Each structure stands twice: as structure tokens, then as C-alpha cells.
Amino acid sequence: EVQLLESGGGLVQPGGSLRLSCAASGFTFSSYTMGxxxxxxGKGLEWVSVITATGTVTAxxxxxxxxxxxxxxxxxxxxxxxxxxxxxEDTAVYYxxxxxxxxHYSPFDHWGQGALVTVSS
Amino acid sequence: xxxLTQSPGTLSLSPGERATLSCRASESINGDYLAWYQHKPGxxxxxxxxxxxxxxxxxxxxxxxxxxxxxxxxTVSRLEPEDVAVYYCQQYGNSPRTFGQGTNLEIK
Numbered sequence: 701e702v703q704l705l706e707s708g709g710g711l712v713q714p715g716g717s718l719r720l721s722c723a724a725s726g727f728t729f730s731s732y733t734m735g736x737x738x739x740x741x742g743k744g745l746e747w748v749s750v751i752t753a754t755g756t757v758t759a760x761x762x763x764x765x766x767x768x769x770x771x772x773x774x775x776x777x778x779x780x781x782x783x784x785x786x787x788x789e790d791t792a793v794y795y796x797x798x799x800x801x802x803x804h805y806s807p808f809d810h811w812g813q814g815a816l817v818t819v820s821s
Numbered sequence: 822x823x824x825l826t827q828s829p830g831t832l833s834l835s836p837g838e839r840a841t842l843s844c845r846a847s848e849s850i851n852g853d854y855l856a857w858y859q860h861k862p863g864x865x866x867x868x869x870x871x872x873x874x875x876x877x878x879x880x881x882x883x884x885x886x887x888x889x890x891x892x893x894x895x896t897v898s899r900l901e902p903e904d905v906a907v908y909y910c911q912q913y914g915n916s917p918r919t920f921g922q923g924t925n926l927e928i929k
Contacts, residue, residue: 737866737920744907744909744920744921744922744923745858745860745866745909745911745920745923746920747911747917747918747919747920750918759916759917760917761917762822762917795865795866800871804913804916805852805854805913805914806871806913807854807856807868807871807872807877807911807913808856808858808866808868808911809868809871809877809878810868811865811866811867812865813864813865814865
């Protein structure tokens with residue numbers, strides 16, 4: 701059974717930093733593109749970032765590009781999202797997602813339960 | 822980026838009725854790479870349909886998708902009380918991947 705377990709959420713000050721992690725199990729982690737999707741309070745889903753299976757290619761939404769960095773450790777089956785200089789509008793539940801393959805042309809076929817990040821002073 | 826516009830914003834129907842949701846793209850989606858997700862409060866979103874019309878593993882056949890290019894339809898043929906949720910379309914044929922704003926499906 702595929703399991704994605706996010707951790708590291710919490711309260712962070714504007715301009716600070718926070719690192720989210722996602723522990724994956726139940727599949728061959730190193731064979732799949734992984735990513736992050738978020739949902740701000742009362743809003744819809746927003747794609748944030750993806751990283752290919754080997755970690756060589758990453759992509760970001762314009763709203764986070766230059767501030768967030770996605771990475772993965774295939775030896776530990778872990779996905780991470782380093783959030784630098786967060787803003788109030790980054791407040792959201794962040795979901796770890798697994799793609800159906802190692803290609804851009806795959807939907808997100810499994811989702812974690814989400815981690816809440818609140819950006820506030 | 823491709824903008825996905827979903828309609829209606831809210832749909833209220835009775836059990837057993839048919840629900841039809843629309844997702845319109847601002848430009849043609851490469852490969853018709855469009856997915857539909859179900860999101861219930863307090864739960865993780867769930868993939869229902871991918872590649873516009875293929876059902877994901879374990880999804881009942883009363884859920885279906887169709888369409889191509891810029892116009893896509895998601896249908897629930899016989900509504901059940903547990904289908905209460907927000908439904909999102911998402912395109913993954915062009916970068917950046919984008920989601921529609923969602924349709925809130927209510928059961929009377």
C-alpha cells in the first residue's frame with residue numbers, strides 16, 4: 701500500500717524558513733516523479749513543485765520560484781520542500797504527491813494527508 | 822499558463838441523479854492530459870479519472886470522463902450520499918500543471 705507521510709509543518713514567521721518532509725513507502729520511490737500541491741484556507745488546489753525520479757529535473761509554480769526548493773533522497777525514500785522567505789499567502793495545507801510515472805505526462809495518483817504551514821508573525 | 826474554468830461552482834442534486842461537471846481550458850491541452858480528483862473535507866484528494874477518460878484503479882464505473890482539446894466533462898451517473906465533495910480538474914500536458922477552481926457537489 702502506498703503511503704505518503706508529511707512532517708515539518710507548523711508556524712513560521714514571514715521571511716523565515718521551514719522544511720517539509722515526506723516519508724514514502726509501499727512503492728519503488730526512486731522510479732517516480734514526486735511533488736507538492738497546496739491548498740490555502742478556503743481556496744482550491746494549487747500545484748507547487750515537482751521533481752523527477754532521479755532528481756535531475758525540477759519545476760516550480762511562479763508563485764514560489766526562487767524561494768522554495770524541492771529535493772529528494774532516494775536512499776531514504778524521502779521528499780523535501782525547503783521553504784525560504786515565506787509569505788502570508790504561503791499559508792496552506794501542503795500535500796506530498798506521487799506521480800503515476802517518471803514523466804511530466806502523469807497525474808498525481810497518490811496523495812498524503814497534508815501538513816499545515818502557517819506563515820504569521 | 823493554461824487556465825481551467827470549472828462549472829458550475831456548486832451543484833445540488835438528489836441521490837440517484839446524474840451529475841455533469843464541466844472543465845474548460847484557455848487553450849488546447851497537449852495529449853488531452855486531464856485528470857479529475859475528488860476531495861472530501863479532512864481527507865487527501867483522490868484521483869478518479871486520468872488522460873481525460875481513463876478510470877483510476879478501484880474507481881467505480883459510475884464515474885466517467887470525456888472530452889478533448891479544451892472542453893472536458895466529468896459525470897457521476899448515479900449519485901450516492903458519499904459523493905459529497907469538491908471535484909477538481911487538472912491538466913498535466915503543459916507546464917505549469919494547473920488545477921481548476923473546483924465544483925462543490927452537494928447531495929440534497
